[in-house]
Amino acid sequence: MPSTEAPQLSFDELGTPLREVTFVVLDLETTGGSAAGDAITEIGAVRIRGGERIGELATLVDPGTGIPPNVVALTGITTALVTGAPRLPEVLPTLLEFLSGSVLVAHNAPFDVGFLRAACERHGRVWPRPPVLCTARLARAVLPRSEAPSVRLGALARLLGTTTLPTHRALEDARATVEVLHHLLERIGNLGVQSLEELLTLARDASAHRPTQKQRQKRRLAEPVPSAPGVYLFRGPRDEVLYVGTSGDLRRRVRSYFTAGERRRRVREMVGLAERVDSVVCAHALEAGVRELRLLAAHKPRYNRRSRHPDRGWWVAPTAEAFPRLSVVTSPRAGALGPFGSRSSARAAAETLLEVVPLRRCTQRIPARNPSAAPCVLHELGRCKAPCAGYQPVDDYAPAVAALQALVAGQDDGALRALADEITALADRERFEAAARRRDQLARLIVALERSQRLAALAALPELVGARPDGHGGWELAVLRWGRLAAAGVARRGTPPMPVVEALRRGAQTVLPGPGPLYGAPAEEVRLLHRWLTTGGTRLVYSEPNWSEPARGAASWGGWARRARPAPVVDASGAGLG
Template sequence: MPQLSFDELGIPLREVTFVVVDLETTGGSAGTDAITEVGAVKVRGGERLGELSTLVDPGTGIAPSVVALTGITRAMVTGAPRIGAVLPSLLEFCAGAVLVAHNAPFDTGFLRAACARHDLAWPRPAVLCTARLARAVLPAGETPTVRLSALAELFGTTTRPTHRALDDARATVEVLHALLERVGNLGVHSLEELLALAASAAGTRPTDAQRRNRKLAEHLPNAPGVYLFRGAREEVLYVGTSGDLRKRVRSYFTAAERRRRVRDMVAQAVRVDAVECAHALEARVRELRLIGAHRPRYNRRSRTPNHAWWVALTDEPFPRLSVVNRPRDGALGPFRARALAVAAVDALQDAVPIRRCTQRISARAPKGSACVLAELGRCGAPCTGRQSVADYAPLAEAVAGLFAGRSDGPLDTLAEEVGRLATDERFEAAAVRRDRLADLIGALDRAQRLTALAALPELTAAHPDGAGGWEFAVIRHGRLASAGVARRGVPPMPVVEALLAGAETARTGPGPLFGAPEEEVSALLRWVDRPGTRLVLAATPWAEPARGAGRWRPWLAKSVARTRADKSS
């Protein structure tokens, strides 16, 4: 099943409906109609809700060794329904429940294959394997094996396995209940925690430190926000965010948490603090700010919020492109890795014959020898005096205009070159240039969209909260200045007015993002871009450049699709 997020934790085990399934087969593979018997038992909260049992005609013979094991003969299944007739009833019986089986991959493999052969959609239920659960729960040495018969003996079940489907399903129910009685001691109280425990390898049970520190989560609210694990010296060990603080922090003290690094962190924690937030966006922004402020040793990401790379024109008579780690007005970026910035420079130099050398060239009658690039016609050689400051200026303006979205001529140049290479059947070279152009367009588009948002002195946006209300965010120069909610039935505009009155003042800095951290601006842009978001108020109109990279998004989409096709061929 898909991995569940920690915000989805919390379905109490007593409220979960389980359907325990067992199959008997001919001994053939899942690729054939090899099922001879189906047994299923539905339970919830320790109560048996129903049973389903039927023989199945496989339409083929049964191996003698299987007949000896199960007692099911060819004569017994003759006249029984075929699996195609049984499946609809079985799937209906299992609808909405967690599917349980001992050695579950075996049973679910046969059922999925049968559904595929008979054009029935496999419902993809949550699946729990009692064999794997037993390995994770039972201490080493308590039982030599996790075979169903051994577990039935260990727990003294009233029904013992007989290699008949319904008997084995009933025995598995009793084994399941016995295992569920033990998981509470491991800090497992919800379905998701149980599934994570069963999916874990044996030996990943909660440590003593996890069990000892479980109390640290008890005071936390069931609300969205940010949590901070603190050590003995009040140092912040780890910062995280969740839609439900209490449930998320509780998960650190159960078998659902298997990361060794995090287990080490939990062992050192003496307190967990929490900051309640209005909604997930505020929690994300506060998480970024707290990580940047405290730089917790157990957080691996977002520890250096202002560390980024930019591509900028140097300030000299004959400007060149330079990769810098401080934002400058008019620069392109931010890039999260220097290699990405260097790649953008390479693409720009292919589009505009701006000089590539790093020497500083004086405007006064420069003298020097031309390089190879000048001989190839890829540089005007201002170092030799062949190109004056006035002649060179349009090249720098072309780059500056591309960054600002005033002109996209250099992109046309690169696109034409890709077309020429393809026409000349130089397909590999065309693909390289196409991918380089695609990366440049993506960088420009992202930079221009981030810049457009950061340029707004104030923007108030609203997004539906999914329950008839609204989530609000007041954004000032790329920073979250205020956040709040108007629940269903609450007039929204008074809430907006209160948020504006209490909003933080944005202290701006240099660069296209006005000093705002890239990760925060990106988080705000993703939130504003979500379907359903409405712009409520804006101090100035939000506008993106008319000749910006946004015009090239259709070309970019085709290029990405073509690149994927090339890689798959």
């Protein structure tokens, strides 16, 4: 009968050492029908932990139909034998209780799990979604084909010399599977597999690469790493940083690099070069994410593929001259729009801006007094007032510059409304292709403006304090200054949070605002902070001044842009935002 065990495992807890894991090894016999009906005729299950058998469950099940002769010949289970046995709805509650808090093990597990899941759905029971281990897949991952050409249960039982042989009866087959599992677990020690997470990863992909000799030898590098949230750094023979990452459990994550579960070629190469693993313990995931970004920017490790240049991006900004024009630059300036992930996307945004604000398109520098160039063809087409030829004075050009500044700052969305009206007019004249092009241009511009205004509004705050529930009755706390994380801490359950908040504010890093719309803060860090503040139930504890976004900003056009569904817009980190 089932015994009282630990609560149901979750996937966040799959770093459990194998000796602490409870397995329930299961086998089903059926009528040969599909999972759509009550085809189960017998259930056998064995509960084990630490190599010890701690419980068994076995029962015949009346499927309510006759059992075909070929199935009777295979299993010996006849219609007369199951007549009077409990029906499946009566058996399910006991079986689900027996499975509670365990990892479900079966040979060809998709077959057994499919029948049980379908039965739960059919009879109004909630399938508990336990972690599932298939011994057939595990055998294929552990045993070379030269040793085990077949991974059928009978073949493995003979190969491994189990004392119980499968007989197509549920409990006997479950007992045989227990012995097969124990033999396979003995084999995986030399693969560096010591935790449930590693075991499930190995079995999930039977073609997983085995850890190299270097990987196994360097497992010692994980020994001094603490089991805490934070950032880890792999260092090479010259003490150079090879790779930076974050984890909620540093020790468990670092250990995974030395097992069969790690199949990335570049990472395996990196592990071969590593001589040391440093760790930075953090208060919570937000601090770890920010520190990771800063370390990536500082060291630019060659084995990291993303975020090595969090300060890199492209901006659209007006030039500092008498008749400003738009330019695409890499250094943010006051009034700039961005950041963009590529020069081409920034240029596309600049072209759309020129459609909605009447700035000049030429690139020449025009003096404030006595300009004498010949007007270009745009003047003849009525699309430029030719300040280059002296036909437009500075005062007459200034409203266009002011319109650009108001649009980027979110103070006036009139330019967006004008372009939307033009799209409607084109559609009314049945110029659908032209309307579609304008629609996509406007949608991309709205996305870029919304992102820029959202980040700029947060980066403009001298100080903000946020608190997010940690899921255990406590709080994760963060102090932000000018778009940067200045302090991080936690108030555990039972600890009054406000004294902790005040202590964090007093000890927070001093941040001096820099140039540009983000006041010198890296766009990726501001974006990470904004996401943390606006998700997960985070509460605003303090803000000076009040955190707000422009009322006439592009956010009010977000629904329009999403309905338009333009091609994805790429931000400075390469992540799609469209």
